[in-house]
Structures are given as structure tokens and as C-alpha cells.
Amino acid sequence: MLHIFCPHCGELRSEEEFHAKGQAHIPRPLDPNACTDEEWGDYIFFRDNPRGIHHELWVHAAGCRQYFNVTRHTVTYEILETYKIGERPSVTEASVAAKKAVDQGVTA
Amino acid sequence: MSNVNVYKQRPDSGRAESPLFHAGLDELARKGKNSAGVTLREKKLLGHLTLRGDASDPDFAGGVHKALGLELPVALTLVANADASLQWLGPDEWLLIVPGGSEFATEQRLREALAGQHVSLVNVSGGQTILELAGPKAREVLMKSSSYDVHPSNFPVGKAVGTVFAKSQLVIRRTGEETWELLVRRSFADYIWLWLQDASAEYGLAIKA
Numbered sequence: 001m002l003h004i005f006c007p008h009c010g011e012l013r014s015e016e017e018f019h020a021k022g023q024a025h026i027p028r029p030l031d032p033n034a035c036t037d038e039e040w041g042d043y044i045f046f047r048d049n050p051r052g053i054h055h056e057l058w059v060h061a062a063g064c065r066q067y068f069n070v071t072r073h074t075v076t077y078e079i080l081e082t083y084k085i086g087e088r089p090s091v092t093e094a095s096v097a098a099k100k101a102v103d104q105g106v107t108a
Numbered sequence: 109m110s111n112v113n114v115y116k117q118r119p120d121s122g123r124a125e126s127p128l129f130h131a132g133l134d135e136l137a138r139k140g141k142n143s144a145g146v147t148l149r150e151k152k153l154l155g156h157l158t159l160r161g162d163a164s165d166p167d168f169a170g171g172v173h174k175a176l177g178l179e180l181p182v183a184l185t186l187v188a189n190a191d192a193s194l195q196w197l198g199p200d201e202w203l204l205i206v207p208g209g210s211e212f213a214t215e216q217r218l219r220e221a222l223a224g225q226h227v228s229l230v231n232v233s234g235g236q237t238i239l240e241l242a243g244p245k246a247r248e249v250l251m252k253s254s255s256y257d258v259h260p261s262n263f264p265v266g267k268a269v270g271t272v273f274a275k276s277q278l279v280i281r282r283t284g285e286e287t288w289e290l291l292v293r294r295s296f297a298d299y300i301w302l303w304l305q306d307a308s309a310e311y312g313l314a315i316k317a
Contacts, residue, residue: 008199009269010183014255016272062277063270064183064198 004058005082008066017062023047024057024069051075053093058082114219116212117231118153126152127237127297137317145245145311148304151238151289155211157204158197159218161227168225175221176204176214186268186281195268195281203279203291205238237297239290239304245311246288250280252307258282274303 002015029035029043048054051074058070071081071091080091118124128150161168169180178194180202181187186195192214195203206214211233218229241249250258256271257263258280268281276299279291292300305313 008183014272016255062272065201065270066198 002077002079004070004079006060006063006066007068007082007084008064009060013060013063017060019059019061020070021057021059021067024055050093053080053091053096055089055092111219113230114215118209118211118233120209124153126150127292127294128152128239128301130298131301133315134317136315142314143312144314145243146249146308147240147242147246147314147316148308149240149242149316151240153208154233154238155206155208155214155231156233156236157206157211157215157218158230158232159202159204159227160200160229161222161225162200165225168222168227171221171225172218175218184267184269186266186283188283195279197270197279208233234294236291236293239292239297239300240283240287241290241304242284242287243311243314244286245308246286248311249304249307250288253303254280256280258288274300274307276300 003012004015004018005012006018026043029039032040035043054072054074056070056072057067059065059067067085069083069085069087069089070079071083071089072079081089083089133148133150159172161172163169163180172178172180172194176192176194177189178187178192181194181196183196183199186193188194191210192204192206195205197203204214204218211231215229215231222229247258254271254273256269263269263280263282265282265284268279270277270279273280273290276296278293278296278300281289281291283289290300
């Protein structure tokens, strides 16, 4: 069982209190009427399915009932970070790749 | 803020039935035993008000303090005075519990103090009830029912958390060393009542009116 840090409650809570709500950071088109069918279809239906770092929307359904973002590794299930809506993630694919390169002694 | 829903929802005349009315707790209390590990009491027909607003706005916090004499509680806590309690439910949401019958006057006082602000205040008295668990074994019953850590080191008096409980969901509030309150939704009240009877059977359950 995972323990997930709720950024609103400020403590680790049991996984069963949460629900995953899919990919995070999907901005609604500013002018929906100007979208092509393809752009609108991408916005509504198409989601990333990465192998590695993924930013997701979760809700603390049984607790404070607030939505927040989770950065999760889709292979290891490790939750690397949770942060409030509107904030930017500090752990991203780029930051993890950069760290890995440093660890392996590769100079950028 | 619309006043369309502001009226006395529970008239003085007429009979009100709490969510556990059908369980006949008064009758059970008369038959009850004296030595029991767990004591259960329904704090029924209290006034419950859900308040939403911007906690970082000094006008909002000041208005609440002016109307209630209570400071807005921070995350996962509960503040109370002689007859009212105010509990944090979320970053912009609080639950105010006042004695039954006084909720309409309290609501009007709050609306007056918060007039013109972007807030929401809803009377939810009919939708939920409070079950008070007390006694030396009350914590054991909670440990059997919820995955949340109710050890005193993690759950001091004055803490209140929404969590999963008996495969359902409710709010656990610790109001004293051996006193806990469960905030139960009306439609779950019968199920939780049956669950608590079963969970506390091994410690002995006494009902208080």
C-alpha cells in the first residue's frame, strides 16, 4: 500500500483515500470555437502514456476532497512529488535525465 | 450571495427524526449496562453549517471571528467554545456545529458579518449526524475500522480528519482523551451504527441517551 502526501492536509495518507484522475496540465483551449476537429479531439480524448515520469491529477476523495498533482514513475509506481494545482513540478523527465547524467559522470 | 435558501429549515412545531431515530437509542440506553468498554451517544439534531471562503482574506477571517468568537482553524484541526465548534474540512471549507435550534440565528449572524464577500454558507443539519464514542476501548474500535493512525502521537485532542472508515467515509474528531466523534452522513448512519455495534461487541457497548 502506498502512502501519498496530500499537499492540502500536509501529511501522508493511505492510498485508499485517493483517486487518480488522469493526466495533469491539460489546458483548455483558450478559444474553443477556433479549434480544428483534430485539436479538439486531442484535447478531449488523447493522453500521454509514458514509460517513466508522468504528471497526474489526483483527488483526496475521502479527506479534504481537493485536487492536486502527483509526479509518478509509471514503471516503479514511485511517487516522486505532490504539488498543488497551479504550481509547476520540480521533478520532470528533463530534471531526472539531467540528474542521471550527472550521477554517471557525463558532462553536459 | 443569494438568500434564496435562507429560512428556518427545522420548524419548532412538528417532530424531527435524527438519522438514527429508527434505532431507538433512548430505549437501548434505559436497558444498557453500566460497565462497558465503549459508550456510544448520538449527538442528534444539532445545527450543522458548511462555510466556504478564502482563508487568506483578513475580512473573511475577521468576519467569522466577529460572528462566532472563533478563529478559523488550520488544517486538520477543530476549535470549540462552550456551545459551538468550527472544524477545518478543506483549505477553503469549514464545518460549524451549533446547538440544535440556534443554527438559523447563527447563519443570519454570519451572513451579516460576511455580507458582500465571495463566500458560501449552507445549512446541512438534515444531512449528517454526530456519533460520540467514549471509553477506554473507543480507540480500539477506531483501530479496527479505519486505516488512519489514531495513536495519540498522531492524533492529539482537537484533531479532526476525513478518512475511510468501515469501507465507507466519515470524519473522525478527537474531542477528549477518551472521547471521539464520528461525523456521519445520513444515508450511511444505519450502516455505521450496525458496524459499530459489531466492532464494539467484544469490549461491551453501552448506549447513552
